[in-house]
Amino acid sequence: MSRPQKRSLTLRGHRTSVSLEDEFWRAFRDIAEEKSIPINELAAQIDAARDLDAGLATAIRLFVLRHYRDKAHEGANERQTFLLP
Template sequence: MTRPVKRSLTLNGHRTSVTLEDPFWRAFRAIAVAENRPLNALAAEIDAGRTLETGLATAIRLFVLQRLQEDLAKARRG
């Protein structure tokens, strides 16, 4: 296990930071690369879709988990 690391992002021109564990950060970056999207743009989309009760880091973790679940479901279907 790794300790969470604070990382900087720019969302719609505003600097912010999220604290994520390395595996989540690597998966998040890999999704952005696979979709040929800037990491900050993907983070801004996630930020815009989250509720006020959900922190940005949690929203990113849930996004990564959802993508993994979707990929597993696709693999099962063949």
């Protein structure tokens, strides 16, 4: 796993930076592409929804984790449905 690296984002017209590991950054970009929205828009949505006690980088990591957990659960449910008589 890589060390966190600072990257710039624009949230509602204001520049900010977030420190994320390459793996989380790539997954975050992939999710934005999957949703067909710019990464800055997805970051703004996460920023607006996050608990103010959590930093933006933490909120993004948790968002990525939840996204892939949900996908894993969907896949498991599809496999289980397929196996039922």
